[in-house]
Amino acid sequence: MLDNLKVIFTQDATSLQNAHYLMTKTIKTRFAPSPTGFLHIGGARTALFNWLYAQNQQGEYLLRIEDTDRERSTDGAIDAILDGLDWLGLKWDGDPVFQHQGAKRHQEIAGQLLESGHAYKCFCTAEELQEMRDTARANKQPPRYDGRWRDKSAADHPTDADFVIRFKTPKDGQTIIGDKVQGKVTFANKELDDLILLRSDGSPTYMLSVVVDDHDMGISHIIRGDDHLTNAARQTQIYNALGWKIPTFAHIPLIHGADGAKLSKRHGALGVEAYRSMGYLPEALRNYLVRLGWSHGNDEIFDTDQMVKWFSLKSIGKSPARFDFKKLKNLNGHYIKTCDDATLSQHLRRALPDFIDEDGNRVLEDMPGLMSEENWQKLSLALPGLKERAKTLVELMDNARFLFVARPLAMAEKAGKHLTDESRGYLGELLERLSHIEDWSMDTLETEVKKFTDDKELKLGKIAQPLRAALTGTPTSPGIYDVLYALGKEESLARIQDQLS
RNA sequence: GCACCCUUCGUCUAGCGGCUUAGGACUCUGCCCUUUCACGGCAGCAACACGGGUUCAAAUCCCGUAGGGUGCACCA
Numbered sequence: 001m002l003d004n005l006k007v008i009f010t011q012d013a014t015s016l017q018n019a020h021y022l023m024t025k026t027i028k029t030r031f032a033p034s035p036t037g038f039l040h041i042g043g044a045r046t047a048l049f050n051w052l053y054a055q056n057q058q059g060e061y062l063l064r065i066e067d068t069d070r071e072r073s074t075d076g077a078i079d080a081i082l083d084g085l086d087w088l089g090l091k092w093d094g095d096p097v098f099q100h101q102g103a104k105r106h107q108e109i110a111g112q113l114l115e116s117g118h119a120y121k122c123f124c125t126a127e128e129l130q131e132m133r134d135t136a137r138a139n140k141q142p143p144r145y146d147g148r149w150r151d152k153s154a155a156d157h158p159t160d161a162d163f164v165i166r167f168k169t170p171k172d173g174q175t176i177i178g179d180k181v182q183g184k185v186t187f188a189n190k191e192l193d194d195l196i197l198l199r200s201d202g203s204p205t206y207m208l209s210v211v212v213d214d215h216d217m218g219i220s221h222i223i224r225g226d227d228h229l230t231n232a233a234r235q236t237q238i239y240n241a242l243g244w245k246i247p248t249f250a251h252i253p254l255i256h257g258a259d260g261a262k263l264s265k266r267h268g269a270l271g272v273e274a275y276r277s278m279g280y281l282p283e284a285l286r287n288y289l290v291r292l293g294w295s296h297g298n299d300e301i302f303d304t305d306q307m308v309k310w311f312s313l314k315s316i317g318k319s320p321a322r323f324d325f326k327k328l329k330n331l332n333g334h335y336i337k338t339c340d341d342a343t344l345s346q347h348l349r350r351a352l353p354d355f356i357d358e359d360g361n362r363v364l365e366d367m368p369g370l371m372s373e374e375n376w377q378k379l380s381l382a383l384p385g386l387k388e389r390a391k392t393l394v395e396l397m398d399n400a401r402f403l404f405v406a407r408p409l410a411m412a413e414k415a416g417k418h419l420t421d422e423s424r425g426y427l428g429e430l431l432e433r434l435s436h437i438e439d440w441s442m443d444t445l446e447t448e449v450k451k452f453t454d455d456k457e458l459k460l461g462k463i464a465q466p467l468r469a470a471l472t473g474t475p476t477s478p479g480i481y482d483v484l485y486a487l488g489k490e491e492s493l494a495r496i497q498d499q500l501s
Numbered sequence: 502g503c504a505c506c507c508u509u510c511g512u513c514u515a516g517c518g519g520c521u522u523a524g525g526a527c528u529c530u531g532c533c534c535u536u537u538c539a540c541g542g543c544a545g546c547a548a549c550a551c552g553g554g555u556u557c558a559a560a561u562c563c564c565g566u567a568g569g570g571u572g573c574a575c576c577a
Contacts, residue, residue, distance in 0.1 A: 034577045069576055126575075133574090142503040142573060164575055182506070191504050191573085199575040206577045229505065230572045253507075253570085260569070288513090291526090295514055298525040317514080319507050320570060327513065327527045337540080389539035399538085418537095449536095464536030476538040 027059025028220045031085075031092070032099075032210070034066040035077035038271025039084035041323065042225060042255045045289040049252060050223045051090045052290070052311040062217060063092035067100045068209050084272040088282050089304075097217065099209050106204035106212050109242070110165050110197045118241040119197055121163040122149040144193035165198035167207075167238060175233045180250040180313040182226065187233040195234055207231065211238045219247050223313070226251035250313045253293055253320040260322060270360075277354040279393030281339065281347060284332040292321040301334065325358065333391040341383045345376070348393055355394050364397055370404050378403050382486035385478030402472035403486060408498045409473035416469065419499055423466035426456065430463060431496045440489045442481045449481070470499040 029050040033043050054061035063085070067073035085092065113119035124132075124145075133143040150168060157163075170189045177185050197208040204212075210231075214222060222232075229251045239246045275285055287302055295317070296302070296310045336344065352371065355364045371379075379386075379400055390396035402409075411419070430452055437444055449467075453460050464480045471483050471492060484492050 032577090036577075066577055072576070124575095129575085137502075140502045144503095144573075162575095185505070187505070193573085196575055201575080203575085205575070210577085225571090226506065227571055228577095231577090233505090251506090256570080258512080291513060293513090298515060300513090300526050317507095321514090322512060324512050324527075330527055333539090391539090415537095453536095460536050462536090468537060474537090478538085480536055 026218070026220065027054060027057035028062060028218050029054045029059065029223055030062040030064050030214070030217065030219050031090075032064045032066050032224070033081050034069070034072075035074060035081060036069070036072045037077055038273065039081045040271060041275075041289070043081075044084065044088060044090075044272050044285070045255065045292060046224055046252065047085055047090050048088070048286060048289050049250075049294070049311075049316070050221075052307055053221060053223060053250075053313065054093075055308040056311045059220070060093045061090075062094060062097065062219070064097040064099060064213060064217070066206065066209070067098055068103075068204060068206055070100060070203075073100075080271055080273065087276055088272060088286060097213065099213060102209065102213060102216070103204055105216070106209050107198060107202060109212050110204065110208060113167065113197065113238075113241060114165060116241070117168070119165050119167050120150055120152075120194075121157060122166045122194075122196075123158055123161050123163045124149065142191070147194055150194060162200040164196045164200050166194040167197050167234075167241070169194055169234070169237055175236050177229075177232045177236055177249055179229075179232070180221075180248060181253075181316045181318060182229065182249075182251050185229065185233075187230070189237075192230075192234055192237070207234055208238070211235050211242070211244075214247055215239070215242075215244050221248045221250060221313075223250040223252065226253050250316070252316055253318055255292055256320050256322045258322055258324060273354075274356065274360070276351050277356045278358060279351060279355065279395065279397075280328065280332050281335045281393070284328065284335040287335070288328045288331050292323075293317050301331070329391045336387050336390055336393070336396065339387065341380060341387075344383060344387060345380060348379075348397065349376070351393055352397065355397070357394070363394060367397055367401075367404075375404050378486060378488075382478060382482060385482030385486070389478065399477070402474060402477060402483070405473065407491075407494060409470075409495060411469065411473050412475060414475035415473055418465040418469040418475075420466075423462070424500055426458070426463055427466055427470060427496055428500050429456075430467070431493060431500070434484075434489075434496075435493055437489070440485065442485045445481045445484050467496070470496045 031043075031047040031050045033039060033047075039047075051061045053059075065073075065078060065081070067078075082096070110119065114121075122145075129145070132146055136143045145166070149166070169192050173189050175187050175189055175192070177187075179185055195207050196205050198204055213219075232249050232251065236246055272285070276282075283304070286304070286307070290302065290307055290311075291300065293316050294311070295315055299306075299310075302310070339347070352364070353368045355362070355367070357363050382400060382403055386396050386400055390399060430449070433448060433452055434445075437448060449463065450460070452458075453463055456463075468477050468480055468483065469475070471477075471480075471487060477483055478486075487495070
């Protein structure tokens with residue numbers, strides 16, 4: 001920021017104004033996942049809120065990978081997170097920041113804190129610390145570091161032992177955080193012990209790195225899960241020790257599983273890519289997620305523009321929400337229905353190879369092999385009818401199966417019931433009429449079939465059901481004219497013929 | 502154990518002292534529409550955790566109780 005300023009100072013007045021604007025007005029949010037696993041649903045919502053707030057304020061939304069724990073961070077997890085955000089449409093501004101790359105700077109700041117007397121060397125061994133915690137617990141005391149090296153002078157330090165750098169938290173008084181969601185939250189300083197800034201191998205811990213990075217990146221608003229609420233107090237103390245401006249906090253409540261407890265595999269603790277594989281649309285997931293904790297009156301369905309326009313930290317509630325697949329599904333049905341065919345096709349192609357059910361089992365495994373370009377064409381003809389009645393892409397594809405199966409069709413029991421001697425007779429006559437149709441369009445087909453039922457003085461159901469059975473082998477399907485049309489004349493006639501003998 | 506946070510229909514929530522016989526959405530049930538399924542339309546079931554205050558008036562403010570959650574690592 002300072003470097004930028006210098007450059008701008010040499011330029012004209014407009015730039016100077018811009019610089020001032022940058023210094024004081026720019027809203028910057030960040031999403032800061034740790035790459036130790038996939039991007040789960042809670043993280044996705046945190047990212048969404050950060051993204052929405054930045055959009056709403058016309059600010060920036062940055063991505064920082066918190067990989068200071070080199071042991072547990074994996075490239076696979078990083079890819080999964082980036083891919084997940086991309087799919088959800090929560091593209092970050094600029095390049096992602098990798099926290100471990102700032103280690104030097106973090107160490108420098110730790111040194112600064114040491115010099116200014118805000119931190120100290122602690123020579124405790126792991127065993128000592130464990131013992132400390134055990135005794136505390138045995139005495140029904142909170143397990144905390146007792147500060148035994150806090151006031152030791154350099155003369156008392158061993159020369160050949162490993163040490164960590166600890167932050168010297170204020171002993172008395174309280175730390176107050178003003179939170180946009182939680183309101184004013186007060187912690188007694190005696191509740192907070194001296195946290196570690198630098199490990200014995202010299203590597204910085206999360207608590208140090210976040211503060212330094214958020215400061216250096218110019219983050220104005222920290223929106224994250226409320227599991228970080230106590231961290232906010234600790235971080236506030238570090239900001240104060242450094243004399244840095246404290247960013248605005250907004251700690252959002254967590255998402256629980258359907259049973260009210262922690263998210264389990266069954267109830268949403270899945271990577272967002274799992275939702276893609278279950279056949280959910282990103283806009284549906286976004287819409288569902290934004291309503292978990294945030295509201296705009298009685299509104300339920302938002303397109304992205306509306307979300308951005310209406311989003312505010314003020315309207316975020318404080319109580320945790322439970323994850324409910326039923327509602328997600330309903331929303332998904334809505335977005336499938338309203339999605340244009342071309343986009344829907346792309347989603348289908350992308351997700352089809354990985355389709356799973358809600359238990360995570362692979363489904364429709366034979367479909368990818370079935371889907372020749374010709375079949376995708378066929379599918380696109382049937383899409384308008386198909387998307388009306390599917391709540392997930394998996395369901396949609398499953399319902400589309402009749403398009404691709406080979407003749408003669410296997411007949412489901414409930415479908416076969418419609419094929420009686422009587423109905424076969426009608427089908428035969430209808431077949432004759434259909435074979436003369438030149439213009440195989442939905443309108444013509446409808447006219448022709450209606451004419452047939454009029455002539456015969458039949459209820460439409462009398463002929464539609466047997467026809468459906470013959471054409472699809474199933475008791476349910478899209479509208480019968482949709483089916484005839486998508487199948488095409490040749491295939492339709494052949495399928496009817498198959499059932500006559 | 503200690504600290505902090507939370508508590509309106511089964512679920513997500515509206516409500517921010519009187520407009521409330523507490524509204525919407527999902528789920529469920531019934532009816533209508535109808536070529537099946539789905540959509541859609543209509544109707545119905547269903548909640549202010551409990552106990553004290555404050556006030557002319559409380560789901561809304563305060564205090565307790567109970568229940569739930571989160572945090573308390575050389576993880577992030």
